[in-house]
Amino acid sequence: xxxxxxxxxxxxxxxxxxxxxxxxxxxxxxxxxxxxxxxxxxxxxxxxxxxxxxxxxxxxxxxxxxxxxxxxxxxxxxxxxxxxxxxxxxxxxxxxxxxxxxxxxxxxxxxxxxxxxxxxxxxxxxxxxxxxxxxxxxxxxxxxxxxxxxxxxxxxxxxxxxxxxxxxxxxxxxxxxxxxxxxxxxxxxxxxxxxxxxxxxxxxxxxxxxxxxxxxxxxxxxxxxxxxxxxxxxxxxxxxxxxxxxxxxxxxxxxxxxxxxxxxxxxxxxxxxxxxxxxxxxxxxxxxxxxxxxxxxxxxxxxxxxxxxxxxxxxxxxxxxxxxxxxxxxxxxxxxxxxxxxxxxxxxxxxxxxxxxxxxxxxxxxxxx
Amino acid sequence: xxxxxxxxxxxxxxxxxxxxxxxxxxxxxxxxxxxxxxxxxxxxxxxxxxxxxxxxxxxxxxxxxxxxxxxxxxxxxxxxxxxxxxxxxxxxxxxxxxxxxxxxxxxxxxxxxxxxxxxxxxxxxxxxxxxxxxxxxxxxxxxxxxxxxxxxxxxxxxxxxxxxxxxxxxxxxxxxxxxxxxxxxxxxxxxxxxxxxxxxxxxxxxxxxxxxxxxxxxxxxxxxxxxxxxxxxxxxxxxxxxxxxxxxxxxxxxxxxxxxxxxxxxxxxxxxxxxxxxxxxx
Ligand SMILES: Cc1cc2nc3c(=O)[nH]c(=O)nc-3n(C[C@H](O)[C@H](O)[C@H](O)COP(=O)(O)OP(=O)(O)OC[C@H]3O[C@@H](n4cnc5c(N)ncnc54)[C@H](O)[C@@H]3O)c2cc1C
Numbered sequence: 001x002x003x004x005x006x007x008x009x010x011x012x013x014x015x016x017x018x019x020x021x022x023x024x025x026x027x028x029x030x031x032x033x034x035x036x037x038x039x040x041x042x043x044x045x046x047x048x049x050x051x052x053x054x055x056x057x058x059x060x061x062x063x064x065x066x067x068x069x070x071x072x073x074x075x076x077x078x079x080x081x082x083x084x085x086x087x088x089x090x091x092x093x094x095x096x097x098x099x100x101x102x103x104x105x106x107x108x109x110x111x112x113x114x115x116x117x118x119x120x121x122x123x124x125x126x127x128x129x130x131x132x133x134x135x136x137x138x139x140x141x142x143x144x145x146x147x148x149x150x151x152x153x154x155x156x157x158x159x160x161x162x163x164x165x166x167x168x169x170x171x172x173x174x175x176x177x178x179x180x181x182x183x184x185x186x187x188x189x190x191x192x193x194x195x196x197x198x199x200x201x202x203x204x205x206x207x208x209x210x211x212x213x214x215x216x217x218x219x220x221x222x223x224x225x226x227x228x229x230x231x232x233x234x235x236x237x238x239x240x241x242x243x244x245x246x247x248x249x250x251x252x253x254x255x256x257x258x259x260x261x262x263x264x265x266x267x268x269x270x271x272x273x274x275x276x277x278x279x280x281x282x283x284x285x286x287x288x289x290x291x292x293x294x295x296x297x298x299x300x301x302x303x304x305x306x307x308x309x310x311x312x313x314x315x316x317x318x319x320x321x322x323x324x325x326x327x328x329x330x331x332x333x334x335x336x337x338x339x340x341x342x343x344x345x346x347x348x349x350x351x352x353x354x355x356x357x358x359x360x361x362x363x364x365x366x367x368x369x
Numbered sequence: 370x371x372x373x374x375x376x377x378x379x380x381x382x383x384x385x386x387x388x389x390x391x392x393x394x395x396x397x398x399x400x401x402x403x404x405x406x407x408x409x410x411x412x413x414x415x416x417x418x419x420x421x422x423x424x425x426x427x428x429x430x431x432x433x434x435x436x437x438x439x440x441x442x443x444x445x446x447x448x449x450x451x452x453x454x455x456x457x458x459x460x461x462x463x464x465x466x467x468x469x470x471x472x473x474x475x476x477x478x479x480x481x482x483x484x485x486x487x488x489x490x491x492x493x494x495x496x497x498x499x500x501x502x503x504x505x506x507x508x509x510x511x512x513x514x515x516x517x518x519x520x521x522x523x524x525x526x527x528x529x530x531x532x533x534x535x536x537x538x539x540x541x542x543x544x545x546x547x548x549x550x551x552x553x554x555x556x557x558x559x560x561x562x563x564x565x566x567x568x569x570x571x572x573x574x575x576x577x578x579x580x581x582x583x584x585x586x587x588x589x590x591x592x593x594x595x596x597x598x599x600x601x602x603x604x605x606x607x608x609x610x611x612x613x614x615x616x617x618x619x620x621x622x623x624x625x626x627x628x629x630x631x632x633x634x635x636x637x638x639x640x641x642x643x644x645x646x647x648x649x650x651x
Contacts, residue, residue, distance in 0.1 A: 039536075039537055039538075040538070044537065102541070103536065103541075104543075105503075105512075105513045105515075129537050130515070130516050130535055130536050130537055131536060131537055133499045133500070133503075133515070134503060134513070134515045134516070136500070136503075137463075137499065137500040137502065137504055137507075138503045138504075138506065138507045138513060140464065140500070140504075141464065141467060141503065141504040141507040141508060142507055144464065144598070145464075145598050146462065146464065146597075146598035146599035147463065147464075147498075147500055147599070148599060149497065149498035149499065149500060150497060163602075167497075168604065169382070169495070170382035170494065170495070172386075172606075173604050173606055173607075174604070174605055174607055175601050175602075175603060175604045175605075176601070176602050176603040176605075177599050177600065177601050177602070178599065178600045178602055179598050179599050179600075180598075180600055181598065182598040220512055220546045221512055221514075221543055221545040221546075222543065222544045222545075223541060223542070223543060224531065224542040224544050225541075225542040226536075226539055226540070226541050227533075227539050227540045227542070228538055228539040229538055229540075242646065242649070266646045266649065267646060267648075267649020268649075284555075290497075291494075291497070298639060298641075298642055298645075299635065299639060299642055309607070313607075319639060320635065320638055320639050320642075321614075322631070322635060323614060328616075332614075333613055333614040333616070334609060334610060334613055334614075335614075336614040337614055337615065337638065338614055338615055338617065338634055338635065338638070339614030339615065339616045340616065340617040340619065340627065340631055341616065341619060342619055342624075342627065346624060347624055347627065347628070349624075350624035350628040351628045351631065351632075353628070354625065354628035354631075354632055355628075355632060355646075358629075358632055358643075359643075359646055359647045
């Protein structure tokens with residue numbers, strides 16, 4: 001176990017540190033792939049975030065970036081192909097089949113492993129969503145290759161190995177993991193961990209269509225129905241531009257109303273630290289952090305949250321972090337941009353009132369003039 | 370019905386501390402627990418057994434002391450416990466782990482009857498990968514049902530199962546077939562209190578202990594470090610941010626002034642935000 005202490009020389013990473021050659025059968029595995037997650041007609045934004053990361057890896061390696069699109073024949077799938085190019089793919093591998101309409105493990109795992117076996121990518125990235133994790137685990141097992149979950153950083157070494165960094169030991173440490181002697185090197189990344197790359201309208205490039213050798217009657221699992229989540233808000237938390245969250249410092253469930261009111265006043269989503277979920281004060285899908293949602297808002301306001309490492313990793317991507325905490329030594333002040341040492345329960349009503357005043361149409365006119 | 374539940378003993382990570390100077394994990398004295406996500410799997414398995422009859426076998430792979438978590442599981446009412454323990458398993462990544470566990474489940478099947486359902490938790494709290502469940506399913510050719518929130522029905526005669534599973538943005542209702550592998554979502558049930566009889570039974574029960582060879586594993590190159598395609602090369606502490614938060618001075622100010630000052634500071638740093646917020650708030 002090495003330490004991050006800059007004075008201690010790091011052992012050579014990647015293959016160089018192993019003195020091993022990549023087995024012959026994997027030598028022709030090339031290019032970086034991103035699985036484009038298409039469900040109910042929509043591409044999950046994590047796929048675009050991964051295309052952004054994949055672009056960097058492909059450029060470093062001097063190889064191509066491909067999107068792997070699996071879906072039913074039709075407009076949504078064609079649109080996913082176009083979007084893959086718009087977010088930077090050089091080419092797209094496409095499996096179109098009616099039985100890929102709803103996600104099921106059997107046909108998706110089959111289609112994905114077929115694609116990999118046929119076209120041999122060196123790196124395959126998937127979103128760490130429920131779908132991506134369900135799929136990645138069975139694809140990696142079928143291919144007998146390495147899979148690193150929930151990476152927070154991806155890079156390639158001088159020798160071309162994928163260096164996949166992820167939190168370990170409950171988030172208190174990070175570790176860098178390699179898949180040295182197997183291909184593809186697989187990794188999943190949670191939504192919002194990587195920045196959203198710029199989209200640019202581009203012509204549809206090379207599309208390589210692949211046939212799925214599977215018929216509906218060979219698939220045992222059937223989808224009987226789908227029930228969308230009722231609260232639409234929770235789905236938006238990860239992608240909200242402004243997020244307000246409360247922690248144990250608020251003292252009681254009744255004070256969470258303050259967080260919700262502030263959120264309403266400024267058009268934000270609201271969230272919380274983990275203990276609030278454990279106490280049943282907030283639903284699980286409002287939890288922010290390593291075992292909850294990762295957010296990347298333009299503004300994040302944390303009230304009564306200490307800033308434990310597991311919370312920090314979920315919010316560090318925010319452009320501006322504002323912390324309200326009674327303890328001047330709270331760890332959250334180590335990574336927040338703006339801090340205010342005060343009692344959040346007393347301060348939040350004043351903040352709500354001040355925001356409302358400032359954002360009211362009257363003061364907006366002043367702003368415009 | 371025969372149900373196998375694969376569980377893991379994990380350090381109670383809420384109590385793990387990292388040494389501030391050496392950046393190493395201080396494991397001494399950290400209590401171990403059954404991976405909390407596995408309790409939902411175990412409880413669901415016990416409920417199925419209570420409803421349909423049969424037996425629940427709990428399985429874990431780990432060091433000899435992992436026996437503790439099996440005893441706890443027996444205390445909750447599991448019927449049989451198998452500990453897979455061998456130094457050949459040390460350093461297993463998820464691929465090697467799913468190999469060893471699937472071999473042991475196959476052996477359990479031979480000895481105590483083939484399982485109808487294999488359960489795992491959604492993920493562990495120390496690895497957090499959610500990969501071992503799908504790995505076992507693939508290796509044993511079981512139908513894979515992850516993130517299951519509810520088992521709606523089981524038809525043992527027709528070998529059919531209907532479940533509700535959590536997916537992005539909603540719940541999927543799926544019909545599949547036995548034998549299947551289910552990873553159970555958290556918060557879907559509540560672990561029972563074990564009965565006195567179960568507690569007594571747990572204390573008295575003999576836990577089946579298998580080495581790799583006893584579990585029928587012939588190919589040791591698929592186990593432990595050797596069988597793991599991933600290699601951990603570096604463990605390090607996150608780099609602290611060099612700049613601390615700019616503090617709004619609170620001395621002798623009214624809350625109203627403080628709030629105005631904070632908002633001013635926010636919009637000075639993010640000028641584009643003000644019109645956006647005004648629009649959102651309108
Ligand atoms: C494996 C693992 C995964 C985890 N995952 C997550 C995760 O995803 N997300 C997460 O958030 N946590 C997670 N945690 C928990 C995490 O370690 C912390 O325990 C948790 O974030 C603390 O929550 P908190 O800041 O609300 O509470 P506390 O740490 O208790 O902090 C409360 C803070 O409020 C301040 N305070 C008190 N009164 C007031 C007041 N009146 N006004 C203003 N401030 C006040 C205190 O000074 C203190 O800083 C995880 C832990 C583990 C072990």
